[in-house]
Each structure stands twice: as structure tokens, then as C-alpha cells.
Amino acid sequence: MERPRPRRGADGCEEPEGPAVTTPSALDVLRALLRCPSVTPAEGGALDVLQGWLEPAGFAVHRVVFSDANTPDVDNLYARIGTGAPHLVFAGHTDVVPPGDAASWTHQPFAGEVADGMVWGRGACDMKGGVAAAVAAALAHVAERGAAMRGSISFLITGDEEGPAVNGTAKLLDWARERGERFDACVLGEPTNPSRMGEMIKIGRRGSLTGEISVEGRQGHVAYPHLADNPIPRLMRALDALKAEPLDAGTAHFDPSNLEVVTVDTGNPSANVIPAECRARFNVRFNDTWTPATLSDEIRRRVAAAGVGAHRLSFAPCNALAFLTEPGAFTRAVAEAVEAETGVAPALSTTGGTSDARFIVRDCPVVEFGLVGQTMHAVDERVSVDDVAALQRIYGRVIAGFLSP
Ligand SMILES: N[C@@H](CCC[C@H](NC(=O)CCC(=O)O)C(=O)O)C(=O)O
Numbered sequence: 001m002e003r004p005r006p007r008r009g010a011d012g013c014e015e016p017e018g019p020a021v022t023t024p025s026a027l028d029v030l031r032a033l034l035r036c037p038s039v040t041p042a043e044g045g046a047l048d049v050l051q052g053w054l055e056p057a058g059f060a061v062h063r064v065v066f067s068d069a070n071t072p073d074v075d076n077l078y079a080r081i082g083t084g085a086p087h088l089v090f091a092g093h094t095d096v097v098p099p100g101d102a103a104s105w106t107h108q109p110f111a112g113e114v115a116d117g118m119v120w121g122r123g124a125c126d127m128k129g130g131v132a133a134a135v136a137a138a139l140a141h142v143a144e145r146g147a148a149m150r151g152s153i154s155f156l157i158t159g160d161e162e163g164p165a166v167n168g169t170a171k172l173l174d175w176a177r178e179r180g181e182r183f184d185a186c187v188l189g190e191p192t193n194p195s196r197m198g199e200m201i202k203i204g205r206r207g208s209l210t211g212e213i214s215v216e217g218r219q220g221h222v223a224y225p226h227l228a229d230n231p232i233p234r235l236m237r238a239l240d241a242l243k244a245e246p247l248d249a250g251t252a253h254f255d256p257s258n259l260e261v262v263t264v265d266t267g268n269p270s271a272n273v274i275p276a277e278c279r280a281r282f283n284v285r286f287n288d289t290w291t292p293a294t295l296s297d298e299i300r301r302r303v304a305a306a307g308v309g310a311h312r313l314s315f316a317p318c319n320a321l322a323f324l325t326e327p328g329a330f331t332r333a334v335a336e337a338v339e340a341e342t343g344v345a346p347a348l349s350t351t352g353g354t355s356d357a358r359f360i361v362r363d364c365p366v367v368e369f370g371l372v373g374q375t376m377h378a379v380d381e382r383v384s385v386d387d388v389a390a391l392q393r394i395y396g397r398v399i400a401g402f403l404s405p
Pocket residue numbers: 160161162163164165190191208351352353354355
């Protein structure tokens with residue numbers, strides 16, 4: 001369902017029709033975004049802010065709300081300027097994780113304050129900063145080229161990345177495809193740099209599979225263990241078997257796959273009762289030597305070989321497969337833009353968590369590059385004001401290079 005929105009200024013307030021807005025800096029856009037409390041799945045005014053900048057500059061802006069069973073409705077934004085190729089799309093999310101205890105923050109999490117050379121607020125690095133830099137770079141490019149602009153620039157912005165990722169980028173891409181939109185390359189501005197700008201570009205991500213194993217025993221009195229059957233040692237054997245051998249040795253672009261046990265639980269409140277059941281949950285971050293099906297088969301095989309007796313093994317639906325954008329002209333172009341601005345040749349990496357790039361890669365090559373992610377999801381999330389400006393310049397170079405003849 002698409003719904004029209006009023007014209008809004010950078011602060012999200014309704015604006016009268018008037019002369020074209022001036023080109024904002026990435027910092028202007030970022031501060032306006034940070035003032036929007038867009039904790040997933042709330043839009044919080046963040047997409048209105050983007051619309052308020054993009055529409056007056058000539059972008060055709062669409063707001064699309066997606067729904068699904070058992071998940072909240074989510075507002076998404078698609079904006080495009082130009083009708084021809086090449087078509088460069090910037091993707092990202094304006095939703096953020098909750099701030100936690102606001103009283104623990106040095107500056108309020110939704111105030112967008114600038115202090116000590118940093119801009120502070122929830123989402124500053126993950127990833128309102130990346131979105132703001134892309135919007136500012138695109139607006140500057142459009143203003144500079146005017147009618148002579150070649151190709152198209154688009155924005156695919158969701159409010160459902162930190163949440164279940166059901167009513168966000170994946171559906172927005174389906175919607176765009178149905179409208180005949182075709183993308184040639186995508187830049188996603190997640191915070192990819194571990195400690196300083198220029199260190200790392202992401203050209204892929206590992207997949208993520210979550211499973212649960214439950215081993216059955218027989219409940220009884222701890223003082224009469226011969227009358228019971230404790231499932232805990234058998235579950236431990238199963239978990240040992242899962243970790244005993246590496247899943248693989250990694251590949252040219254991926255680290256070895258890794259399984260981590262994240263919970264072990266009996267739900268037993270008593271110290272003198274042997275529990276009837278013991279459960280564990282695990283998550284595997286897997287490389288492109290596996291699919292969810294081959295990986296779950298291997299896990300079943302390992303558990304069966306451990307001889308743990310009666311058990312149940314199940315896997316959550318998996319929408320995060322490993323993917324890779326092969327290094328080539330586009331990854332090189334982004335790396336060169338990064339190096340030109342930062343003086344650092346970025347590593348091409350597939351480390352870290354999952355991202356929405358996994359959906360976009362079905363349509364076009366995707367490269368992720370954004371700010372320094374050291375404080376993402378943390379109290380006092382912040383980014384350097386200089387880094388935000390540098391990111392705008394890097395994106396400006398990418399746009400100019402990609403859209404030039
Ligand atoms: N929408 C996700 C939610 C979990 C995604 C999460 N990704 C990150 O933390 C990214 C961090 C990074 O950039 O490395 C994860 O990997 O669990 C979902 O669909 O589940």
C-alpha cells in the first residue's frame with residue numbers, strides 16, 4: 001500500500017510550497033534524523049525527513065507500508081531521480097535499536113547534539129549517518145549537474161532492518177521489481193569500519209542459522225538418581241559434538257563457519273530435582289560452502305553420531321544466506337573512492353553480522369561502506385563530525401564515477 005506524504009522540511013515539520021531547498025550537508029541531514037525516535041518498527045518522522053529533502057530536489061518519492069502475519073506494519077521509502085541507466089541505488093535503514101537507559105547517555109539519545117567533534121545519538125553510526133551522507137552526496141550531485149545529470153540515483157530505505165526484516169528491504173525490492181525498476185549497483189551504508197574510516201568495505205556477509213536441541217530424560221529425586229535419567233550430560237555430549245570439529249576451513253573470501261551455543265536451559269527451579277528435559281539454542285554464522293539445508297543435515301548427523309538418545313532438533317526459518325559480490329569493477333570503484341578520501345586502502349571483508357545486502361544482491365552487485373561502528377547499539381552511540389563529511393565526499397566520488405560516461 002502506497003500513501004502520499006506532505007512536503008516536510010529537514011526537521012520533519014510541514015513546510016509551505018516555496019523555492020527549492022538549499023543543498024544540506026550530511027551533518028544537517030544526520031542531526032535531523034537523530035531527532036526522530038525511529039526505534040523499530042516506528043517510523044518516528046525519519047522517512048518524512050528524507051522525503052522533505054529528496055522531493056523538492058526532484059526525486060520521485062514513494063512511501064510503501066508492508067504488513068505480514070505476526071509482524072508489525074513497516075513504513076519504507078523508495079525515491080528515484082533520473083529515468084535512464086546507469087542506475088545507482090543507495091540502500092539503508094532509518095530504524096534504530098532502543099537507546100536503553102537514556103539517563104546513562106552523555107547526550108540525550110534523540111537530540112542530535114554535536115559536542116567534542118562528535119555527533120551523538122542512537123543510530124548515529126548504525127546507520128542514520130550512512131543514510132545522511134548518501135542523501136547529502138546525491139543532492140549535491142543533482143544540484144551540481146542539473147539537467148545534464150546522467151543516469152539515475154535511487155534510495156531504498158527501510159524501517160525494518162533491526163527487527164524481523166520481513167516488512168522491509170526484501171518486500172521493497174519485490175515492489176520495485178514489479179514497477180520495472182532495475183538497479184546496476186548498490187551502496188549500503190552500514191558502519192563497516194572497525195576503528196577508523198577507510199579500513200573496511202564489506203563485499204558479502206555470512207549466513208545465519210538458528211537451531212534448538214532438546215534432550216529428553218526422566219524426572220526424579222537427585223538423591224535417587226537410579227530412578228531418574230538426567231538429560232543434561234547427554235545434551236552436553238551433543239553440544240560437544242557440534243563444536244568438536246570445525247565446520248569448514250573457510251574460503252578465499254570467508255572465514256570458517258562458526259557455531260555458538262547461546263542458551264542452555266532446563267527450566268528447573270529446584271536443587272533436588274533431576275529435570276525431565278534440557279534444551280539448548282545455537283546459532284551458526286556460515287559461509288558460502290553451506291546452504292541452510294546442507295548445514296542442518298550436518299548438524300543432525302553430528303548429533304545423531306553423538307548417541308544422545310531421545311531428542312528433538314529443530315531450526316528456525318532462515319532468511320539469511322551467505323552471499324558475495326565478487327571483487328570487480330564496482331568493488332574497485334568504491335575502494336578507490338575510499339582510498340582517495342582517507343588515504344587507506346580498504347580490506348574487502350565478509351565479517352560481522354547479517355545485513356539487508358543479502359536481499360539486494362539478487363538484483364545487483366552490492367558494496368557496503370559506512371562510518372566507524374565502534375559504538376553501534378551501545379550507550380553513547382556517536383560518530384566523528386569529520387568522518388560524516390568524509391563519507392559524504394566518498395559517496396560523491398562513487399556517484400560521479402558511476403554516473404559519468
Ligand atoms: N534484521 C536482522 C536482525 C539481526 C541482524 C544482525 N546484524 C547486525 O548486527 C549487523 C552488524 C554488522 O554490521 O556487522 C545480526 O547479524 O544478527 C534479522 O533479519 O534477523
